[in-house]
Amino acid sequence: MGLPLKLLTGLVLFCIIPSSLAIKWFQPNQWVVIKPTDDLSLRVLTHNIRYATSWPFKGEKPWADRKQGLLNELVYNTQHIPESFICLQEVLHVQMVDILSGLNSAAATEEDKSPWAYIGVGRDDGEERGEYSPIFYRPAIWKLQHWETVWLSETPQKPSKSWDAASIRIVTIGLFKHRTTSKTILVLSTHLDDQGSRSRFEAAHIILRKINEYLHRAGGERISGVVLSGDFNSEEHQEAYQVLTAANSPLVDSHALISPAEHYGNEITWTGFGYEDEEPKRIDYILLGPVCRTRGLPWTPRGYAVLPNRFEDGVFNSDHRAVVVDAVI
Numbered sequence: 001m002g003l004p005l006k007l008l009t010g011l012v013l014f015c016i017i018p019s020s021l022a023i024k025w026f027q028p029n030q031w032v033v034i035k036p037t038d039d040l041s042l043r044v045l046t047h048n049i050r051y052a053t054s055w056p057f058k059g060e061k062p063w064a065d066r067k068q069g070l071l072n073e074l075v076y077n078t079q080h081i082p083e084s085f086i087c088l089q090e091v092l093h094v095q096m097v098d099i100l101s102g103l104n105s106a107a108a109t110e111e112d113k114s115p116w117a118y119i120g121v122g123r124d125d126g127e128e129r130g131e132y133s134p135i136f137y138r139p140a141i142w143k144l145q146h147w148e149t150v151w152l153s154e155t156p157q158k159p160s161k162s163w164d165a166a167s168i169r170i171v172t173i174g175l176f177k178h179r180t181t182s183k184t185i186l187v188l189s190t191h192l193d194d195q196g197s198r199s200r201f202e203a204a205h206i207i208l209r210k211i212n213e214y215l216h217r218a219g220g221e222r223i224s225g226v227v228l229s230g231d232f233n234s235e236e237h238q239e240a241y242q243v244l245t246a247a248n249s250p251l252v253d254s255h256a257l258i259s260p261a262e263h264y265g266n267e268i269t270w271t272g273f274g275y276e277d278e279e280p281k282r283i284d285y286i287l288l289g290p291v292c293r294t295r296g297l298p299w300t301p302r303g304y305a306v307l308p309n310r311f312e313d314g315v316f317n318s319d320h321r322a323v324v325v326d327a328v329i
Contacts (some may be wrong), residue, residue, distance in 0.1 A: 010127030026244075028132035038181045040329050041302070042083035044286050045074065046229035047322035048191065048270075051131055055070040059273030061315050063095060069104040069317040073307060075322060079106065082114060083178070086136035087229040091120075093128040103136065113127070114140035119147040120189070123170045126159055132231065132318065133172045133189045145184065145221070150210055152192070152203035161177040171207055174197050175214065175223070183224040183248040183329060190230040192240050200234055204243035211250060215290055225298050225329045226250065233269075233283055241285070250290035254325045257288070257301040263303035269321045271309060286325045301328040 026080070049070055052063035077085035091099070096118070103116040117139050124130025126149065137144070152169040153162035161168045171190035190207065193199045207228065215223055228251055234240035245253055255263075269284035289298045303326040308314045 001069040001264075005118075009026070017208070023231075030094055038183075039327070040083065040178055040181045040224075042085065042185075042329070043078065043081045043156075043324065043326050044085050044087065044227050044229055045322055045324045046087040046089075046189065046231075046286055047073075047078055048089040048231040048284060048318060049091060049095065050320065052092050052095050055274050057319075058152075058275040059316065060319070061242040063098075066317050067095070067098050067102075069311070069313075069315060071099065071106075073317060073322060074103060075094075075106040077307070077322075081326075082138055082141045084118075084138075085176075085187050085227065087133070087227075088127060088136070089131070089133050089189065089191035089231045090131040091134055092190060093122060093132070096120075096134065100136075103317075110272050114138040116327045117145065119174050120150050120172045121170075123149075123168045124159055128293060130159075130168065131191070133170055135172055135174050135187050135189050136172070137176060137187075141179060143183075144180055145175040145177050145213070147172070147174040150206065151191070151201070152206050158296075161199070163199040163202055164194040165199035165264075166195035167193060167224065169193050169199065169203060171203075171210070172209060175221075177221075181206050183228055185329075186211065186223050187227045190199055190228070190232075192231065192233045193249075193319045194233045197239055199200060200232070200240040202242060204232075208244065208249060209250075219238075223290070228287040228289075229285065229323075231284050234282055236285060244287060251287040252289060253290055254288050254296060254301055254304055256302040256326070257259050257299075262304070264303065265308065266306045266321065269306055269318070269323060270319065271290040271321060273316050284323050286323055288327060298329050299323070300328045 025196045116136050118134045118136045120132040120134030122130040123130045150171050153160040174187045194205050229291040232240045247269050268280045269279050269282050307322040309321045
């Protein structure tokens with residue numbers, strides 16, 4: 001007896017259906033196909049690494065003694081996630097050279113590991129002088145669409161400081177397009193002033209204006225997600241954090257998106273070197289966005305961690321701990 005026409009048609013379709021499509025179930029008169037997902041998983045690591053000073057604090061080791069532990073942290077926590085972004089603060093040019101060399105030396109020893117590149121400039125002259133707030137990424141994974149440095153002052157296009165800031169402050173901004181999914185991520189790395197309350201307040205507003213400028217550019221490419229990371233020198237109850245996470249802000253603290261029971265590591269991100277009078281506190285953050293009133297947050301957080309900055313050898317790799325967030329968009 002011959003096969004029913006509908007069943008025969010179904011069998012023919014089964015033979016020619018692309019292997020990239022997953023078939024959930026089959027009935028002779030119905031095909032239900034699940035298309036491949038285009039979700040993008042990535043990791044963001046932010047760390048104020050403490051600049052390479054010639055006059056270390058009590059308990060602080062020189063950069064030559066700290067750098068290998070710091071490099072090991074960066075390599076280990078990003079080596080299996082090609083979509084990782086590394087956002088750093090307080091990086092002098094000599095440290096930039098060491099870190100880029102260290103990341104790419106590690107990548108060269110393993111199969112299928114893409115080399116790293118970075119965006120950023122020294123804050124003092126817009127070139128190599130002063131601290132960087134760089135963003136490291138893998139060009140084989142991310143296409144850099146645009147980047148800029150903005151000075152957190154009344155003259156944001158040139159090296160400068162304003163209000164009560166003790167130091168020149170910057171935010172590094174990069175627009176990256178994922179080469180596989182074509183999703184576009186806006187990533188920012190910043191370090192706000194440790195002395196000036198008003199400068200932190202004004203800097204937070206400058207950062208929000210820049211984010212909104214990118215999100216609402218006429219004719220601009222649609223941005224899938226925003227990541228703001230860095231050392232805000234602001235606790236949750238203080239000015240910068242309050243501005244950046246306010247109800248009208250497009251950003252949300254990733255720390256609040258993961259149940260405290262699922263956090264890895266400590267809560268505190270600034271520890272000092274063990275001899276400071278100041279109390280340790282949480283001042284380093286990764287904020288995600290943009291929050292949409294109708295669609296909510298485009299990110300699904302998968303993990304939040306604060307990494308240790310000292311091990312059995314007693315050497316602090318920095319006076320800050322790194323913050324790591326895994327998320328899917």
